[in-house]
Amino acid sequence: xxxxxxxxxxxxxxxxxxxxxxxxxxxxxxxxxxxxxxxxxxxxxxxxxxxxxxxxxxxxxxxxxxxxxxxxxxxxxxxxxxxxxxxxxxxxxxxxxxxxxxxxxxxxxxxxxxxxxxxxxxxxxxxxxxxxxxxxxxxxxxxx
Numbered sequence: 001x002x003x004x005x006x007x008x009x010x011x012x013x014x015x016x017x018x019x020x021x022x023x024x025x026x027x028x029x030x031x032x033x034x035x036x037x038x039x040x041x042x043x044x045x046x047x048x049x050x051x052x053x054x055x056x057x058x059x060x061x062x063x064x065x066x067x068x069x070x071x072x073x074x075x076x077x078x079x080x081x082x083x084x085x086x087x088x089x090x091x092x093x094x095x096x097x098x099x100x101x102x103x104x105x106x107x108x109x110x111x112x113x114x115x116x117x118x119x120x121x122x123x124x125x126x127x128x129x130x131x132x133x134x135x136x137x138x139x140x141x142x143x144x
Contacts, residue, residue: 002045002071002141007036007134008058009051010078016103024103027131035131036138043142055084062090072141073098074134081106081116088117097144099137102127 009029012019017028033049040047050061058080065073073096080087081100091098098118105128106113119125124140126133 001043002144004069005040005045005047005072005074005138005141006061006065006070007033007047007049007138008061008073008075008077009049010058010076010080011053012078013076014051014053025130032131032134036134039135039138040142045142047138055080055086059086059090062087062094065096066094070096072096072144074101074137074141075099075118076101076103076134077118081118082112083117085117088121091118092121097123097141099123099140100125101133101137103130103133104128 013029016024016032017026029051036047036049052058052061058077062073073091075098077084077087077100081102100116100118100122107127116125124137126137129136
């Protein structure tokens with residue numbers, strides 16, 4: 001069972017609750033993170049969340065996960081999903097299993113959102129389940 005889980009949130013996810021709530025829902029990022037910590041602690045695990053609007057900071061945090069006993073990563077890379085080879089390469093380099101999460105169903109949206117640089121190396125991909133997608137990914141990680 002994964003004991004130390006890192007949840008990474010990419011650009012603009014700090015605006016959850018106010019940013020296009022018809023697409024992304026009404027829960028804030030703080031709401032989501034708090035819920036994940038409750039679910040993880042009920043299983044005896046730790047869940048640490050990190051958000052950045054900056055690609056390099058996300059890469060740095062992924063690299064740091066190789067040294068801080070992270071067992072599993074849950075990542076919503078936001079728009080970087082569709083553009084960042086650097087984030088993909090960092091995830092591949094640390095060799096920590098991860099689940100890719102998207103609040104909206106990217107396949108019902110613009111065509112450019114249909115491609116992910118992360119999916120091919122992810123253990124799983126969850127799209128379109130709103131904030132529950134994070135919990136589903138966490139429960140999957142906890143079972144590993």
